[in-house]
Amino acid sequence: MITVKGNQKKLYQVLIDYCLEHEPLAKTESKDIDHGRQEKRWVEVWSLPTFFTTQWCDVQSVVRVTRWGCRQNKDYDNQMFYITSLSPQGQKLSRVIRQHWQIENNLHWVKDVIFQEDQAQQTRGNAPQNFAIFRSWVISLLRLHGYHSMTEAMAMISHKLPLLLSFCTS
Incomplete structure (x- = not known):
């Protein structure tokens, strides 16, 4: 479609x-x-x-x-x-x-x-595709850990590096 x-x-x-x-x-x-x-x-x-x-x-x-x-x-x-x-x-x-x-x-x-993807500054080589994949991965990780609102998730965890890293290992 x-x-x-x-x-x-x-x-x-x-x-x-x-x-x-x-x-x-x-x-x-x-x-x-x-x-x-x-x-x-x-x-x-x-x-x-x-x-x-x-x-x-x-x-x-x-x-x-x-x-x-x-x-x-x-x-x-x-x-x-x-x-x-x-x-x-x-x-x-x-x-x-x-x-x-x-x-x-x-x-x-x-x-x-x-995530303001349309305003992204990465334009060379594979950077736009790589960052798009990274943003999708971040959204998936946050949703996997129970966050439905990305704005809320970013506000709650943006300064908690150990918590962010734990998302990648659990």
């Missing part, structure tokens, strides 16, 4: 147009009330347009997720597009997308926001 974002302007526009011009094969709706947020979500699925077959081998489906709700007394709405090699089945793709978001929230968001 690949998220198609606005920075992929041509592909993003093609998907918007395609979804506006064609009826989805499947559509599922769900509602969540969690973490101070009320959200309603539509997941709509189309089979892959024929003009994609030459550019994207193995892709079978286009998915549009529309979310809207209220978070901290502020209304929001957004739309995300995905292309995937999975067959166009609404419920199945809805579950896969939720799992995809969970990975995004539990790893990538932490690396981007808490």
